[in-house]
Amino acid sequence: MHQAPATGSAGKPIRKVVIAGGGTAGWMTAALLKKVLADSVEIELVESEEIGIVGVGEATIPPIQIFNQYLGLDEKAFLRDTHATMKLAIKFENWRKPGESYYHTFGAPGASLGFCNFQHYWLRAREAGLPQSLWDYDLNYLCCEAGKFNIIKTPNPVYEMPYAYHFDSALYGQFLRKMAEAAGVKRTEGMIEAVQQHGISGDIEALQLKDGRKIHGDLFVDCTGLRGLLIRQTLGVQYESWAKYLPANSALAVPSERFEKTLPYTRSIAHKAGWQWRIPLTHRNGNGIVYSSAYLSDDEAYSTLMGNLDSKALAEPRKISFETGRTSSQWAKNVVAIGLSSGFLEPLESTSIHLIQSGIVRLLKVFPNQGISDAVVDYYNADSKQEFETIRDFIILHYHANERDDSEFWRDMRNMAVPARLQEKMALFRESAQVFNDHNDIFRDASWIQVMLGQGIMPRDYHPAAKVPTSSELLATLGKVQEAKHQPLAQMLSHDEFLARYSGV
Known part of the structure; x- marks a missing residue:
């Protein structure tokens, strides 16, 4: 159970939220918090252009429409600015056995008959x-x-024909950044060098940047990706590994030239020790292979990926290492983990961006007014745990x-x-x-x-x-x-x- 500190966030009104990290998670958080809370809470996002973005979540599921609509995004402008295409399904190839395929669509087959x-x-x-x-x-x-x-x-x-999108997640973050900054979100450029904690409660009080500036806040949102700078590195919250169920721990990602004909679905192609994604965008294709290093070497994964592209590669593959699982408490003290800092589930069913969305919505549903309470934190963590486990x-x-x-x-x-x-x-x-x-x-x-x-x-x-x-x-x-x-x-x-x-x- 979460224990409220003797001093610090308990009973202290939330007047300022500091978001550590930008990218898709950071700017989705900033945009929606600002939309819902308006000027009742100050929002500042700290990010550094020196830090790269993982950016594996280029395919989504239909609830992204609700998020975009609530923010007031124009769908046509969104499609243009993020080089998006429409997504009706995922086609799974070779998963049951080599040579067979099936679709997981967003629709519901048939009709109500009784x-x-x-x-x-x-x-x-x-x-x-x-x-x-x-x-x-x-x-x-x-x-x-x-x-x-x-x-x-x-x-x-x-x-009924539910749909989602394929889009460039980095461009989506930029699209939301423009909207969030126009609405009043403050963006601070800088590398976080240290994290200042309250001497008794352990709550985070400020982020110290390399140039000496300190960014103070009442509630901090950790959008620092897989490293979990606040939730794990600073607060020491443990990571619950699911490697025994999902042993894949590596991915190689590479863009390739656009196809002449754009498919309205994601392709997931099973290989010897993992699977390959193919995601169609209007300016390029996203490709990658997810695999377990215990069963496949990096060189074998490279050969499999590059030997199974449908169009010319535009760069060398970039490796991403991960461990499937979740941060055991995604809200600890006055820190909420959103995005990859909260956990990692491989992108097989395109849930990465949705988990960002649901984490923000969950936070807003129980957003503290007069201070963080045990009941709020416990509810948030239990609800999030259940969602992660079902996925x-x-x-x-x-x-x-x-x-x-x-x-x-x-x-x-x-x-x-x-x-x-x-x-x-x-x-x-x-x-x-x-x-x-x-x-x-x-x-x-x-x-x-x-x-x-x-x-x-x-x-x-x-x-x-x-x-x-x-x-x-x-x-x-x-x-x-x-x-x-x-x-x-x-x-x-x-x-x-x-x-x-x-x-x-």
Whole structure:
């Protein structure tokens, strides 16, 4: 439990927030804090242009739209300034076994047909000879396969097509910086040389810069990335490693020339001891390989990555070392860790930027007025822990439920013990086709269903409500659903044509 200090932040009103570090995490934090708190709290961000940005989070999930809309970002300007493209899904290639692929889309396959969910009716229909996959009833999937996109504005859930973005995260940070500074956020350029703490409570009182300046504050937000300068190096909060579940600890990232045809989805391609990402932007492509050094050398990873680019490399690969896990208390004393300082989950499901967003929103929901309390800190930490763990389990699912037998890495991932929650979720789906959303799980039921089916977990049974219609009635109904899902395709543009018309890129 968090213990309030005898003196320091307890009972002390928060009049100034100091954000240590810029980049995507820092400027997302600054922009949203300023938007919500306006002039009631002073906000100062300290960053140094000497420190590089990791910048692995170039793909996002749909809640980023809510963040942008709340800030009042113009979507067209955002797309232009960040060289963004639209994202409807992630295509997983070679994950179940070499040569096979499936999509995890942002959509929900099918439609509401009765008491139980669509997958139950689809499973019953398969017994009656239905040849279509579950994805054939998913508009996001159909658009991915056709390379099409358009924004659909309709209250009809059949035509719901959730989307996110691929964008240059460094440019996104710059885009938000302009907005935040215009709104009154103070930016201070400087390298943090030391951190000044209260002699009794241990709370952070000020950041001392190399030139001698001291930046005082009441609440500090640690956006210093993987080093965790405030939360871990200064306060000594321990890091909880998840390497036993997710052993990948290295990544190589390299930009390459843009494709002539821009895909509306991310590609995730499994290799011998890890996986490769391909992210399409309007000015280049983002590429990288995530791997475990225990199973693959840096040279092997380099050869795999550079030998599997679809376009000419624009630089030499940059290595990123990490340990999957989370900072055990993401709020300690008067410091809140946001971004990579709060933990690292490999970018398999594009959750890095979302975790920044949810961390800021969580902070704002319980933002102290008359001082930091145990109850607020304990709630924040418990809520954040649960969110991180649900994402962790979803990522483990991709690795664990595999049928590959071509390397020690994949065999070890298949045979490892997994967290109890994930084991229970897989067992329930395998036996009954049921999936129930957990509290703080950012992935909907449809996401779990797609990945479990894609990884080869096929349910042995379905809900008896799916037996109510006759086989002919059920097949006719699913035929109408499929026809409805195909209907919007004729009016859609190619992804590149949409981008050109909508945002002029």
